[in-house]
Amino acid sequence: MSNIYLPIDIQSLQSEDVLSLAKLLLGKFIVSKIDDALCVLKIVETEAYRGADDKASHAYPNKMTPRTKTMFLSGGVSYIYLCYGIHNMFNVVVGPTGIANAILIRAAEPVDGVLEMKERRQSKEVNVANGPGKLCQALGITRDHNNMNICTPSSLIYLAENKKISNEDIEIGPRVGIAYAEECAMWPWRFRIKDNKYTSKPKNPSY
DNA sequence: GAGTAGATCGGCT
């Protein structure tokens, strides 16, 4: 397997500043080698979740359960869970041990392995990952890939370096699909690359 | 087009 995708530094994911990290992950690559097929996506949309004071987080308020315990691990592992009984969601756990912060990867742009991803999605559409559920399906990610180190090329899934997206190319808005979280639902914790057509459809009218 | 229901199941109240 080619080595052109260099893993990101796991140390860079140890900060407690989940908002800065959500912006940092924009533009980075997700490399998947599931089923021996190399598939690469460029992250174009993220959302931050903070376990301590964010009602939209599964770990709020710092509640550890069998499901959420991976969010309390040291940054650099995957947190994957099932939503609506159908869709897998891919999160990057960040922060030091004991801080339940995570970043949801909401959308990504196809870079390599497009044929494989279209086949997994059973779709002719090239835009195979403009939404968190579709992204996991395109890459073949399931809950089996929960709690994996995603900063090493030996993993089936890892994050790879790419040039940083500058602040003026980042659009900020409220998060999606969390109306139940009351006032937290308004927090501008959603980050997208400006003018990128591979971001997810904004359901939020105020955005 | 826009709006809505149905799918489907694990995790927690």
Next chain:
DNA sequence: GCCGATCTACTCG
């Protein structure tokens, strides 16, 4: 037993 960090298909117009 209820409901979700979603997506698709189907309706109506």
